[in-house]
């Protein structure tokens with residue numbers, strides 16, 4: 001996940017490939033509970049791994065269901081199937097409303113003694129409408145804290161209550177209470193019809209439609225009249241479907257549908273394939289596909305998959321402008337607002353008043369970002385009209401505020417395909433964690449950009465100037481990849497010595513051959529040589545000196561070029577070494593030559609070695625590093641020297657943080673975003 005202050009997306013040119021979307025949270029928890037209430041075992045595939053599903057799984061174990069890992073993101077649940085739940089039990093449900101509400105209803109009907117609690121925020125989330133509905137049918141539920149809110153105690157004698165009158169529940173505040181009743185009341189439908197009546201106009205009907213569709217998969221058919229009266233027929237029984245796939249969130253899919261519609265495919269296979277949600281989706285937001293098609297997207301699909309391709313020029317590319325009532329797809333429709341940037345003419349999205357009261361005022365948020373990109377935007381209480389920048393040159397490099405709204409952040413990532421080749425800055429990219437923590441990783445795995453557009457910051461300099469420390473900190477702050485090229489030379493030296501090859505000129509060809517296929521991998525902070533973790537072994541002074549020797553061999557340097565170029569990946573790279581700016585990435589827009597006095601560097605290296613448990617004397621270190629500087633600086637190929645366009649930064653009297661701040665300021669100054677004006 002990118003938890004940086006901002007994420008700069010370079011201009012993207014194409015996209016293609018396959019993405020498996022994570023399972024929907026609310027479908028995951030519905031399916032888990034239904035599996036737990038059924039007879040038989042259910043293998044649940046594509047379950048979302050999240051806090052909310054974890055607490056549900058723990059609760060199900062606690063009440064006596066068996067939960068077994070079934071490989072990857074699958075679990076096997078063996079349901080109660082008419083057995084009483086294990087009781088008494090205390091269930092901690094975190095902040096998962098999708099666990100608290102349905103479990104309350106189900107346990108109140110199953111009978112036993114239970115305490116249901118959660119985090120402090122959960123104890124501020126109302127549950128009275130559900131408790132009132134359950135009390136109507138004789139369930140005993142007490143509030144353990146504030147009236148109307150969890151924590152709750154359920155003390156219910158087992159046995160099905162006789163239900164003579166319809167059960168009434170309010171539907172105008174939240175549809176989750178109705179979902180909870182619909183999932184629990186089949187437990188009472190053995191010998192009697194169950195009728196639920198909704199008081200008030202039912203909101204969020206598409207979510208009830210999801211509940212009904214899932215109940216049907218578990219053998220429960222619910223009759224429904226006008227979304228006001230629901231009937232569960234006598235004799236209804238939960239029956240496991242054996243296996244079930246959790247659909248991905250259809251509104252999360254909208255970003256990738258849009259991606260396929262606007263991005264060309266540079267190579268085969270063409271287009272974007274989405275796995276996890278398909279044309280037969282039970283989610284209302286799947287209707288986004290129709291809107292995307294109306295704009296020109298070429299979408300095919302089947303159960304659990306979609307394939308999206310950009311239309312041929314003139315046949316849907318550039319996209320067609322639309323004028324659409326978006327009431328049925330409120331969340332996914334935000335994506336249309338960004339697709340409108342790639343349309344010919346003005347697009348109007350209507351009946352979207354609910355955008356104003358979501359995570360943020362989404363009409364205002366979208367208007368702000370779109371205007372910053374150069375679009376003309378008109379907004380009203382319940383509509384937005386977007387006219388794209390007339391020409392490529394009218395686009396602007398924008399820093400987009402995201403207002404702590406995951407959907408705003410995901411939407412504007414798509415502006416990186418702009419025809420002007422401008423980068424886009426997404427502020428607070430971590431806000432996508434709400435529904436799709438790895439959204440940007442998934443996008444960047446599909447997106448392509450020419451190598452010359454992928455930003456690189458080079459930090460070269462002599463030993464112990466702080467290059468590695470500063471480069472790693474910068475990479476972290478910018479969300480960029482990090483290349484520690486010195487580590488590659490160190491691993492080469494270690495591998496050579498282990499293979500019995502002394503780092504002498506006579507062994508150059510053999511060491512170069514070894515370097516050509518060097519199985520080096522970086523995994524977070526660890527450096528692996530094959531499967532051997534060499535992170536510690538390569539940090540000794542002896543390996544450093546040997547690295548300096550092998551690095552003076554032209555054939556070895558040539559052999560390692562492709563490996564180093566391979567680190568240049570989206571969204572950008574910070575590279576640390578000796579020749580990053582002079583040889584490996586001469587096109588880099590920022591090159592820093594970091595240096596410090598020999599005495600300072602010897603002190604730093606001394607401290608570093610002591611802290612890692614190696615013994616060393618400052619005097620020896622100072623002499624050694626001066627010798628190394630001399631060798632690195634005088635070798636025939638790629639000698640250590642500042643690139644012509646490098647900024648020389650002597651940090652003898654700077655702290656690490658000050659050095660990082662200096663480099664970051666240089667980087668920011670080179671960006672096209674008017675940061676101070678735009679915030």
Ligand SMILES: Nc1ncnc2c1ncn2[C@@H]1O[C@H](COP(=O)(O)OP(=O)(O)O)[C@@H](O)[C@H]1O
Pocket residue numbers: 461462463464465466467468469470604605607608651654655656659
């Ligand atoms: N500006 C600085 N002031 C003080 N210590 C620093 C500074 N920069 C780096 N160091 C310390 O010096 C040591 C060497 O830094 P390192 O990043 O390994 O250097 P290099 O990669 O240039 O060889 C580290 O322990 C680091 O914490």
Ligand SMILES: Nc1ccn([C@H]2C[C@H](O)[C@@H](COP(=O)(O)OP(=O)(O)O)O2)c(=O)n1
Pocket residue numbers: 462463464465468485486487489490544547548551552576577578579580628632
């Ligand atoms: N891009 C690079 C990186 C390192 N080298 C060589 C020169 C250095 O003495 C060794 C070890 O590099 P490393 O950056 O790990 O060394 P220091 O941590 O600066 O002591 O590799 C190089 O020639 N070119």
